[in-house]
Amino acid sequence: MECHDIDAVDVLVCGAGSAGFCAAVQAARAGMKTALVERYGMPGGIMTVMGNNDVALFYAHKRQVIRGIGWEFVVSLADRGFAHIPDMTKDVPHSQLGVKVNIPAAGHWMDEMLLSAGVRLYYGQPAVAVETEGRKVQAVIISTKGGLRRIRASMVIDCTGDGDICAWAGAAYECGDAESGILQPGTVRYYFQAAQVGKVRDEKTLSAFYETGELLEEDTMRHPIKTLRCQNGNNVNHISGFNGADSESKMWADIEGRRSVYRVMKALKKAETGLTVENIAPETGMRETRRILGDWYITAEEYERGISYPDGICYSFYPIDLHQDGMKEIHQIFLIDGQVPQIPLSALIVRDLDNVYVAGRCASGDRLANSAFRVKASCMAMGQAAGAAAAVAVRENGGQTRGCDLERIKAILRADGAIVP
Numbered sequence: 364m365e366c367h368d369i370d371a372v373d374v375l376v377c378g379a380g381s382a383g384f385c386a387a388v389q390a391a392r393a394g395m396k397t398a399l400v401e402r403y404g405m406p407g408g409i410m411t412v413m414g415n416n417d418v419a420l421f422y423a424h425k426r427q428v429i430r431g432i433g434w435e436f437v438v439s440l441a442d443r444g445f446a447h448i449p450d451m452t453k454d455v456p457h458s459q460l461g462v463k464v465n466i467p468a469a470g471h472w473m474d475e476m477l478l479s480a481g482v483r484l485y486y487g488q489p490a491v492a493v494e495t496e497g498r499k500v501q502a503v504i505i506s507t508k509g510g511l512r513r514i515r516a517s518m519v520i521d522c523t524g525d526g527d528i529c530a531w532a533g534a535a536y537e538c539g540d541a542e543s544g545i546l547q548p549g550t551v552r553y554y555f556q557a558a559q560v561g562k563v564r565d566e567k568t569l570s571a572f573y574e575t576g577e578l579l580e581e582d583t584m585r586h587p588i589k590t591l592r593c594q595n596g597n598n599v600n601h602i603s604g605f606n607g608a609d610s611e612s613k614m615w616a617d618i619e620g621r622r623s624v625y626r627v628m629k630a631l632k633k634a635e636t637g638l639t640v641e642n643i644a645p646e647t648g649m650r651e652t653r654r655i656l657g658d659w660y661i662t663a664e665e666y667e668r669g670i671s672y673p674d675g676i677c678y679s680f681y682p683i684d685l686h687q688d689g690m691k692e693i694h695q696i697f698l699i700d701g702q703v704p705q706i707p708l709s710a711l712i713v714r715d716l717d718n719v720y721v722a723g724r725c726a727s728g729d730r731l732a733n734s735a736f737r738v739k740a741s742c743m744a745m746g747q748a749a750g751a752a753a754a755v756a757v758r759e760n761g762g763q764t765r766g767c768d769l770e771r772i773k774a775i776l777r778a779d780g781a782i783v784p
């Protein structure tokens with residue numbers, strides 16, 4: 364099939380989620396001709412399209428450890444009344460310390476920050492293939508309404524969450540548990556009809572429906588009506604047994620997600636709760652897919668101990684948080700006071716490629732470490748770090764990820780407000 368060149372850039376970021384957004388803004392602000400490819404028409408990934416609008420965590424043990432472009436974004440939204448930033452110095456469970464962003468405002472504000480940084484946007488045009496030469500990705504092919512188009516790039520940053528670019532280019536990866544292949548369950552977001560809230564009968568219960576099998580426990584995690592209502596359908600189900608890095612399996616995760624929500628809708632109606640679901644995310648959000656192998660592989664032990672790396676480039680903070688199938692308890696390990704995990708730049712350098720960084724959920728580490736550093740503020744910090752590194756690699760290092768001057772990368776990050784170890 365014919366495929367025309369559409370662009371040639373210094374830095375091409377694939378995926379406009381939490382990581383990709385920050386990577387693209389940073390690379391462009393650092394003077395790189397930057398393009399951003401995104402399969403949806405809206406940036407934000409899991410934060411917006413998939414509806415999980417909780418951005419965790421910018422603070423560790425009551426001290427800010429992540430700032431930079433991600434923080435600038437949430438503060439800009441909060442200043443306009445479209446995000447809630449809790450007091451992060453309070454002694455409350457970590458689940459209450461995430462920033463809640465308004466989804467349409469978040470999508471819009473990401474557009475504006477990307478455009479004002481000068482990023483060339485390719486929304487609604489998924490990456491479908493790569494062209495490689497040796498250990499380098501020369502170009503990414505995107506699918507447009509006009510047919511396939513080629514974007515040539517000196518450096519590529521894979522922020523697809525699933526590590527698509529790296530996997531297609533032949534880089535090694537892990538996916539789920541090494542022995543069983545099990546992955547964390549996904550969750551599908553839905554939204555209640557807002558006008559009903561206030562007329563809802565919180566005292567009603569769905570218990571009878573679990574007995575008859577009309578409702579599965581993992582459809583609601585057995586939350587009471589009040590919790591479902593207050594969460595507005597966010598993070599209240601488990602869709603288990605699917606692999607988001609396999610298109611067939613992912614399709615069934617989406618179908619099962621809608622089956623699950625429909626069971627909830629029927630039960631809410633039958634129980635006369637006064638609650639109706641009126642909208643649903645287009646896909647089941649997947650917590651875990653591919654982890655691309657980098658020059659460094661962050662282990663849970665390193666993460667928990669908060670060890671310092673010679674090339675530590677940003678911080679991350681969240682408990683180990685491995686969701687398990689169905690109603691099984693989340694495997695959590697909380698970080699001891701004072702310990703703040705770092706992400707080394709080498710965990711963002713793709714082991715098998717020379718001009719590709721990886722950032723966000725698909726960065727290099729074991730399952731347990733990944734279950735913690737996958738949270739959005741950490742993805743934002745990793746994305747920004749990869750964007751700065753890519754700029755130094757293009758400008759001073761012959762387009763190679765390895766061997767960049769770390770202090771130059773840190774200087775770019777600091778200039779854009781980031782906290783670096």
Ligand SMILES: Cc1cc2nc3c(=O)[nH]c(=O)nc-3n(C[C@H](O)[C@H](O)[C@H](O)COP(=O)(O)OP(=O)(O)OC[C@H]3O[C@@H](n4cnc5c(N)ncnc54)[C@H](O)[C@@H]3O)c2cc1C
Nearest residue numbers: 378380381382402408409417419490524550648723724739
């Ligand atoms: C159900 C659920 C609940 C969660 N709860 C929380 C929480 O409460 N707090 C928190 O901080 N984190 C939470 N997380 C984790 C966090 O949201 C994600 O790990 C994080 O958003 C990942 O960011 P990312 O940028 O790496 O990937 P994503 O947000 O997945 O972004 C990847 C982007 O790449 C795009 N893309 C993918 N493939 C292609 C392609 N081939 N071509 C072009 N574009 C492509 C996608 O459309 C998407 O926009 C949750 C995750 C899930 C699934």
